[in-house]
Amino acid sequence: MTRVHAFTDDALGDLDTVGLVEAIQGRQVSIPEVVDAAIARIEKVNPELNGLAYADYDRARMQAKDPRGGYFAGVPTLVKDNSNVAGIPTQNGSDAFTMPPSRADGDYARMYHATGMLTLGKSQLSEFGFTPTAEHARLGSVASPWNTEHPAGASSAGAAAFVAAGALPIAHANDGGGSIRIPAAVNGLVGLKPTRGRIPSDKELRQMPVQVVADGVVTRSMRDTAAFFREAERVYRNRALPPVGEVTGPGRDRLRIAVVTRSPDRASTPEVREQTLKTAALLEGLGHHVEEIAPPVPHYLTEDFITYWSFLSLFVMQTGRRAFGASYDPTKHDGITLGFAQLARRRMPMLPFAIARLRASRRLTARVFKQYDVILTPTLGTATPKLGWVGAEVDFETRLERLRDWVVFTPLHNATGDPALSLPLGQTTDGMPLGMMFAAAAGREARLLELGFELEQAQPWARIQD
DSSP, X not given: OOOOOOOOSSSSTTOOHHHHHHHHHTTSSOHHHHHHHHHHHHHHHHHHHOOEEEEOHHHHHHHHHSOOOSTTTTOEEEEETTSOBBTBOOOTTOOSSOOOOBSSOOHHHHHHHHTTOEEEEEEOOSGGGOSSSOEETTTEEOEETTEEEEEOOSTTHHHHHHHHXXXXXXXXXXXXXXXXXXXXXXXTOEEXXXXXXXXXXXXXXXXXXXXXXXXXXXXXXXXXXXXXXXXXXXXXXXXXSOOOOOOOSOOSSOOEEEEOOBOSSOBOOHHHHHHHHHHHHHHHHTTOEEEEOOOSSOTHHHHHHHHHHHHHHHHHHHTHHHHHOTTOOGGGSXXXXXXXXXHHHHHGGGHHHHHHHHHHHHHHHHHHTTTOSEEEEESSSSOOOOTTTTSTTSOHHHHHHHHHHHSSSTHHHHHHOOOEEEEEEEEOTTSOEEEEEEEOSTTOXXXXXXXXXXXXXXXXXXXXXX
């Protein structure tokens, strides 16, 4: 087991994002010092983590001398390499093409930078985010800093690896099937997938038949996640949703919490179930009403999501030449991309029904949220596997079956658009973090943030540097 972190006595210290903002505003550290410290930390751990897709250090150092305004002014970060940033190519975790630098920030990066974030480059992801681990045959694997024998989890792997390792206090992540929450769970972080439409996403993501992808961040503390959503809302406010506002601590209301430890067609492992019930007992001890229930959605939604997911892969391949230019070589795609595309061709007659049922799925959870305020599940169905378990050398059918066991809870909220929060409340017998997930009705991020603050105070997360 190899644990990797970059925490040291420099300008970043062991500060979280809010702590760093306070240090910058109090002139205890300067923005150029902070940026240099983050670059040094990334360079220190990246050889073992492989989380960096593109470095833009020179421009970051120039911007540090005259930073944008905003609450997060000067906070160093990375943007995931499936979101456009001016002057940086967007490779989507693939080497099947070579893209020129983007001409302008995408809608997400424009909002992100308006809060003051200072981007040092791009973080690595699995190819187009199609797998919950970034294990590319040629680009390599992104490892978890908690144990480099394990993947950093999901397509926001690079972002989570660097935040967990202390190279950055905060990083952009997005979530189409769990890719904010899965790497948060694997790396001992806080990851909130917001309600659909809460945060602006790039045009390509908004045009999906079912908009399953939501943008956000991964952080090490509840106050960082709450501060991000507060500041994002000051830049962009979706008037169709209740405001998140400023959440700074636990709520007073005692909640009705449903506990689910299995999906409609898969049970979580005994270890994961035990950890989930321990979290349920913690909640009950805090005065919440907790009740275990059966899975609240039908089994066909799993197959519908796989059908739709495979269609997205086929769409990438069919439009690749137009989207990526003459350099596009479809034979270089990751095996999971190719496998999903083949599956889509076989399931094409099922696609209209899958899309219709996925679009209607919020009605199912809306009924549950009339009875309960929050649903607790494990973030993942099993402990984090080792690198290679769903890696590039494994055939597609085996990978898909293994993914069904591991990623059994997160895709539901991408279909419904409901918010869901993964918190690092558990730990496996081999010392890896284990996430617990809390879902609420659409627009109820504030409720999840308040609950997260309460749980963080009641059971502080394990720290990688301890």
